[in-house]
Amino acid sequence: MQFIDSHCHLDFSEFDSSRESLITECVAKGVNQFVVPGITLAQSHTLIELKATYPSIKIAAGLHPYFLDQHKESHIEALFEFATTNKHQLVAIGECGLDRSIENLSKQTYLFEQQIKLSNELSLPLIVHHRQSHDLIAQAFKRCKPKNGGVIHAFSGSIQQA
Numbered sequence: 156m157q158f159i160d161s162h163c164h165l166d167f168s169e170f171d172s173s174r175e176s177l178i179t180e181c182v183a184k185g186v187n188q189f190v191v192p193g194i195t196l197a198q199s200h201t202l203i204e205l206k207a208t209y210p211s212i213k214i215a216a217g218l219h220p221y222f223l224d225q226h227k228e229s230h231i232e233a234l235f236e237f238a239t240t241n242k243h244q245l246v247a248i249g250e251c252g253l254d255r256s257i258e259n260l261s262k263q264t265y266l267f268e269q270q271i272k273l274s275n276e277l278s279l280p281l282i283v284h285h286r287q288s289h290d291l292i293a294q295a296f297k298r299c300k301p302k303n304g305g306v307i308h309a310f311s312g313s314i315q316q317a
């Protein structure tokens with residue numbers, strides 16, 4: 156049996172001292188691939204190196220709404236460039252999405268829809284973050300339909316919403 160952890164922020168500094176042993180332990184238990192989402196432009200760049208170090212790690216590139224303060228206007232264009240250049244290294248676009256606990260929903264919506272466009276352009280699936288935002292995400296999907304599926308991380312809506 157082979158399992159893939161589809162959402163795993165193994166690059167976070169909390170794992171600096173345990174990353175190697177954690178991966179070894181997971182592989183021994185049958186979880187032998189990990190998808191590490193992108194959260195900022197700078198961090199997405201660093202994931203290329205992480206992937207080279209750990210062959211079991213698959214990576215995505217994205218601008219996470221939780222780190223909205225760090226995303227400058229120019230970052231979306233830079234993300235398009237980065238993801239297009241490194242398309243063969245990526246398994247998804249994201250983590251992107253909408254979070255009602257973070258201010259500035261209009262900036263979040265813009266960045267989210269741009270990342271849906273990017274995933275469509277590159278034929279990659281999406282990793283979507285939500286928090287009290289199923290309705291807003293459904294609206295964004297109507298305006299800008301993702302063509303390659305993906306994962307809504309920690310989905311907590313109803314079957315109907317799904």
Ligand SMILES: [Zn+2]
Nearest residue numbers: 162192250308
């Ligand atoms: Zn996440």
